[in-house]
Amino acid sequence: MAKKGSMPNYETIDDYIANQSKEAQVLLQELRCLIMEAAPDAVEILNYKVPTFTLVPGGKKDQQIMMAAYAKFVGFYPFPSTMAEFSEELKDYKQGKGSVQFPYNKTLPKNLIKRMVQFRRNEILQTK
Numbered sequence: 001m002a003k004k005g006s007m008p009n010y011e012t013i014d015d016y017i018a019n020q021s022k023e024a025q026v027l028l029q030e031l032r033c034l035i036m037e038a039a040p041d042a043v044e045i046l047n048y049k050v051p052t053f054t055l056v057p058g059g060k061k062d063q064q065i066m067m068a069a070y071a072k073f074v075g076f077y078p079f080p081s082t083m084a085e086f087s088e089e090l091k092d093y094k095q096g097k098g099s100v101q102f103p104y105n106k107t108l109p110k111n112l113i114k115r116m117v118q119f120r121r122n123e124i125l126q127t128k
Contacts, residue, residue, distance in 0.1 A: 008049075009049060010046060010049065012046070013032070013045075013051040014028045016028075016050065016051055017029060017069075024069035024104070025110060026102060027069075027102060028069055028074055028078055030053075030108055030110075032044075032067070033066050034108065034114055034117070035065065035067075035113070037114060038113070038114040038115075038116075038117035038118050039053065039055050039117050041052070043057075045064075047061065047066065047120060048066070050067065050068040051067050052064045052065070052066045052068070053067065055117070055121040056066075056121065056124050062115075063124045065077055065117065072103060073094075073102055073103045074101070074102045074104075074107070075100070075101055075102075076099065076100050076101075076102060077097075077098055077099045078098070078100075078120050079098050081096065081097075081123060082119055083095060083096075083099070085119055086112065086116055086119070089112055090112070
């Protein structure tokens with residue numbers, strides 16, 4: 001069941017993760033590691049009260065990717081163009097225009113996530 005009321009303010013990404021369910025903590029930490037492996041220079045911040053990764057120095061909101069914990073899944077927000085590029089490979093997951101849901105009862109598609117992060121980072125660098 002989702003938590004009721006307004007979302008709390010967290011000080012750090014570690015604080016955000018520590019305040020989630022145990023199953024969410026596992027996937028969030030794993031997703032965080034995958035993002036940082038794919039984009040080692042990414043800067044971790046909190047944006048919209050959720051863990052966010054700025055993929056290029058001084059990146060604006062549309063140059064960031066996010067993740068968030070929910071009752072039954074972790075949401076990953078890599079940007080609509082990334083979702084379009086990998087839509088076929090993500091067909092087994094519930095998707096939004098710029099997001100994908102990774103349920104707690106499935107393992108993360110590690111290689112796919114890293115390729116998605118690299119794709120988005122390269123896309124940003126090409127438009128700069």
